Amino acid sequence: MSDRFAMTTGTSLVGGAERRASRSLPALFLPVLGVGAVLAPVPLWLGDSRVLMGVALLGLAFACYTIGFNVIFGSTGQLFLCVGALAGVGGYSSAILADRFGMPVMVSILLGAVGASLVGGLLSWIAVRRSLGVIFTGIVTLIFSLTFQNLLLGRGDLTGGESGFLISSRADLFLGELKPAYYVMLALVLIFLLIHAILRRSHLGWGFRALRDNEVAAELAGVDVARYRVYAALIGAAMLGLAGATYAFSRGRISPTTFGFAQVDVVVVVMLAFGGIGTLLGPILGAVVFTIIDEILIDFGQLRLVAHGALIIILFLWIQRGLIPTLGSFFRSARFHPRRKRWRR
Amino acid sequence: MTAYVLDGIVLGLQFGLLAAGLTLVYGLGGALNLAYGQMAVISAMVVTFAIDAGIPALPAVGIGLVTGAALGLFFDLTILRPVYRRQGEARVLLSLLLTLGVAFIVDGYLSWRYPFRGLTLHIGGGPVNILGVPMRRGSLVASAITIVAFASLFLFFRRTALGRAVRSVIEDEEGARLVGVDPHLMLRLILVLSGGLAALVAVTRAMVTPVTVTGGFEITVFALIVTVVGGLGSFSGALLAGILLGIINSIAASYIGTFLSLIILLVAAALTIVIRPSGLLGVRE
Numbered sequence: 063m064s065d066r067f068a069m070t071t072g073t074s075l076v077g078g079a080e081r082r083a084s085r086s087l088p089a090l091f092l093p094v095l096g097v098g099a100v101l102a103p104v105p106l107w108l109g110d111s112r113v114l115m116g117v118a119l120l121g122l123a124f125a126c127y128t129i130g131f132n133v134i135f136g137s138t139g140q141l142f143l144c145v146g147a148l149a150g151v152g153g154y155s156s157a158i159l160a161d162r163f164g165m166p167v168m169v170s171i172l173l174g175a176v177g178a179s180l181v182g183g184l185l186s187w188i189a190v191r192r193s194l195g196v197i198f199t200g201i202v203t204l205i206f207s208l209t210f211q212n213l214l215l216g217r218g219d220l221t222g223g224e225s226g227f228l229i230s231s232r233a234d235l236f237l238g239e240l241k242p243a244y245y246v247m248l249a250l251v252l253i254f255l256l257i258h259a260i261l262r263r264s265h266l267g268w269g270f271r272a273l274r275d276n277e278v279a280a281e282l283a284g285v286d287v288a289r290y291r292v293y294a295a296l297i298g299a300a301m302l303g304l305a306g307a308t309y310a311f312s313r314g315r316i317s318p319t320t321f322g323f324a325q326v327d328v329v330v331v332v333m334l335a336f337g338g339i340g341t342l343l344g345p346i347l348g349a350v351v352f353t354i355i356d357e358i359l360i361d362f363g364q365l366r367l368v369a370h371g372a373l374i375i376i377l378f379l380w381i382q383r384g385l386i387p388t389l390g391s392f393f394r395s396a397r398f399h400p401r402r403k404r405w406r407r
Numbered sequence: 408m409t410a411y412v413l414d415g416i417v418l419g420l421q422f423g424l425l426a427a428g429l430t431l432v433y434g435l436g437g438a439l440n441l442a443y444g445q446m447a448v449i450s451a452m453v454v455t456f457a458i459d460a461g462i463p464a465l466p467a468v469g470i471g472l473v474t475g476a477a478l479g480l481f482f483d484l485t486i487l488r489p490v491y492r493r494q495g496e497a498r499v500l501l502s503l504l505l506t507l508g509v510a511f512i513v514d515g516y517l518s519w520r521y522p523f524r525g526l527t528l529h530i531g532g533g534p535v536n537i538l539g540v541p542m543r544r545g546s547l548v549a550s551a552i553t554i555v556a557f558a559s560l561f562l563f564f565r566r567t568a569l570g571r572a573v574r575s576v577i578e579d580e581e582g583a584r585l586v587g588v589d590p591h592l593m594l595r596l597i598l599v600l601s602g603g604l605a606a607l608v609a610v611t612r613a614m615v616t617p618v619t620v621t622g623g624f625e626i627t628v629f630a631l632i633v634t635v636v637g638g639l640g641s642f643s644g645a646l647l648a649g650i651l652l653g654i655i656n657s658i659a660a661s662y663i664g665t666f667l668s669l670i671i672l673l674v675a676a677a678l679t680i681v682i683r684p685s686g687l688l689g690v691r692e
Contacts, residue, residue, distance in 0.1 A: 141500075192681050196496050197439070197503075201635050205677045208628065209670050216666030324624070328507070335504075364522075367515025374508030378501060379489060 090263065094255045097346055101248055105241050114357075115240040119312060121353030122247040126305030127326060128333045128345035129254040133261070134298035136340035137270040138291045140186060141200035145302060146326030147210040152178040152303025153310035153321060158220055160231040160311075167231060167311060175304035182299020183292055190288040207323045214318045226317030229310065243312035250308060251346070254301050259342055266293060274340075332370060335377050338387045410540045411658045417546045419653025420553040421612065425626060426633035426645035427560065428604030434577045434640025435597045438490050438502035440482070443605055444626030445513040450475040450606035451526035451618040452517065464528065472606045479602020482506075483595045491594070510623065517620045525619040526609065549611035556607060557646060564642065573597060577640060636679045638686025648687055652676065 101122075108114045127145050134142045142148070156174030159165045165173070185206060189199040214221045221227055236242045261267050269290040272280035281287050310316045319325050333352045337344025355373075359366045429443050440446075450471040457467035486509055490502040517524075530548050534541035564570040575583040576593045583590060608626065609618050633652060637644030655675050659668035679687065 188681055192684055194680070194684055197499050198635070198680060198684055200503075201631060202677055202680055204628070205632065205673050205680075209673045209677075212666060212669050212673070216670070328511070331504075362519075364515050364519035367518070368512045369515075371508040371511030371513075371515060374511065375486075375505055378504045378508070 090259050091256075093343055094252050094259065097255060097343070098248070098252050101251070101350075102245075105244050112240060115244060116313075117353065117357050119240065119244055119247055119309070121349055122244065122251055123305055123309040124326075124329060124333060124353065125251045125346050125349035126247070126254055126309075127302055127330050128337075128349050129251070129258060130298045130301035130305065131330050132298075132334055132340065132345050133258055133301065134182070134186075134295050136334065136344075137261070137267075137274065138294040139196060139274050140189060140291060140295060141196045142182070142185070142203045142295070142298070143200050143323070143327055144185070144203040144207040144210070145330045146321040146323055147203075147207040148178045148182050148299045148302040149306025149309070149326065150210060150214070150316075150318075150321030151181050152306035153316050154214065154221060154227070156307035157227055157229045157310050157316060161227075161229055162220065164231075167237075171304065171307040171311065174307035175300050178303020178306065179296050179300035182302070183296040186292045186295030190291045204323070207327065211318055211322065222317070224318065226315055226320075229314050229316070237308070237312045238314065240312075246308060247305075247312065250305055254305075255342065255346070257297070257301075261297070262342065266290065270294060328370070332374055332377065335374070341387060344387075409538050411661050412654055413537065413540050413542065415654030415657035416650055417542070417550050417615075417653070418657055419650030420550045420557075420646075421608075421615070421649070422629060422633045422653050423646040423649025424553045424556060424604065424611065425608050425630040426637060426649055427557070427642060428601035428608070429627075429630045430634045430637065430640055430642060430645045431597050431604075432601050433634065434642070435573065436487070436491065436502075436594050437495075437498050438487060438506075439499055439631070440506045440601070441503055441627055441631075442482070442506040442510040442513065442623075443601075443630055444623035444628075445510045446475055446478045446482075446602055446605035447609035447612075447626050448517065448618065448620060448623040449478060449513060451609035451613060452521065452524060452620070454610065454613075455524060455526045468528075468610050471610060472603050475606025475609075476599045476603040478605070479598040479600070480595065482509075482602070483598040487598070491591075510627065514621065514623055521620055523620075525617040525622075526613040527617040528610065528613040530614055543615075545614040549614040552607070552611050556604070560642065569596070632673070632676045636676050636686055638688045641686060641688040644686055644688030648679075651687075 104118055105115065108118060127149055130148075131142065131145050134140050152171075152174035154174075155177045156167075156170040159170035159173055160167050185203055188194075189202060194202065215223055218224075237246060261270075269280070269285045272283060272285050273287045273290055277287055306321065310320070313320075329352065333348030334345055335348070336352060337346065337348030355369070356366065359369055362369070429440060432438055432440050453474040454467050454471035457470045458464060462470070486505050487502065490498055490505060493501055528545070530545040532544045534543055535547055536542075537547075562570075564574055572583070572588045573593045573596065575586070575588055576590045580590050583593075608630075612618050612626075633649050634645060636652065637646070637648030652672055652675065656668055656672045659671040663671065
């Protein structure tokens, strides 16, 4: 059936636009510091508005999710449609461990991240072992998302069911205040960014790029494709779980929709596509811009969904590579051929 | 036990019909239509408006089916145009993302404009006894329609020249072109058919449970799961997978409880994909 598709390997929607990662140390830290410098003063600017700070906190959580998804999908082309579920594994298991079993909050957050990481690694291992393509990986992980949602609803005794889970063990936690929570989340974003930057210039990053561009060639060149994919999933899912757990404790209340498919996965895909799949700063740009757009449209209620849909279509029809690569190539061509460009126009 | 199996078959036929429209488009065009459920919901809404306008139920359903077919044609002419320009996995990914966008637009608009609307078609009369099991008349009518639809689809694909032409494109696009079959025309035809099937799904579903404005996503997800379990592009696989999953679901629901039954259904689907990535009746890739 798909013999006629066998000619093309890899997906042109993913990557291809990414330049070689820089090897110098300042180039590693500069983008991270830049993002920190831009996002750190936000609480001063938003002031004491609890609503807006909540929005900013959610935006940062989404930035974390998008980086995690980028490590999995952008680096190795595994379409994980269970971003929300993996974050939920982190969020719910840490909340349950802390609340129902009396574990220290920090320990439970770490355990939540480890749990999410293992689940993500397992999913990736299954997909790799059975050599499932992009679509099948997507559908298996989508099924995992639905299963997780049903488990949350079904085990209402542990999870609080549909109405959600009020985390009481965070009462005397500094995460309970919005401003400290914002900075903890920001720290997570920066750490994830740094990890991703280091990953890109490590031997893992070389393997990722090789297997994403051409799987067969990478395998022939000695890249253990299966192992690298599972590594990417382990790292990415750990990020998702950690972010989910931290967000859960900073909000104090989680419900199935906090980690729902439509509420998280779809948004994360749009953010990543907007910023640029596989780029370092794309997830941040996408998360910030999308959060601001969404906040502007807040009064429109359900019509926001229409805006999301239109945004998805526009994104994938016109600026397929995402904003960062498009801007990057624009600036590069402007810098290197200023005159020619002007004359040609 | 018979009751559960019969219940399962009724549900399974519904599942099979859900998947049929999706699997046809994938098999022929290599595109996944995630707005499939929304096509069904739009058709259902048109039927409710027609009924509200005083049109009797049967012509109203007819209008709904035509709407579905028209939606299929509209999709082929607009959103799937850029999709067909790509090949392989990029095509599937782009189709998936673009139709997801359409699904959101439809979902958002409908739930904003008509928040509490839904389509329910009441089939009068009491339960009917089949093999000593009382069955609801609505689900029997729905099953009968589904069986007729499947039978006529089978006849269409096996017996008519047009159906054979469509299958030749699924088999080998280049070869079909060489013997004078226009793949694009066949694709358009299949999308119209798929739209009509989506509308039929909405109508038969409405005889059993209300089809609500926000129900599109659920329809799509179940259609997708059944499609994948049956084998992408395999039409008889869709029917087989639908009935199997339906029976699994109703037996699990009665012995274990409703919340776990859905999980068992999902796990069964996931296991099938993992064990046989090409699906039950799919062609080995």
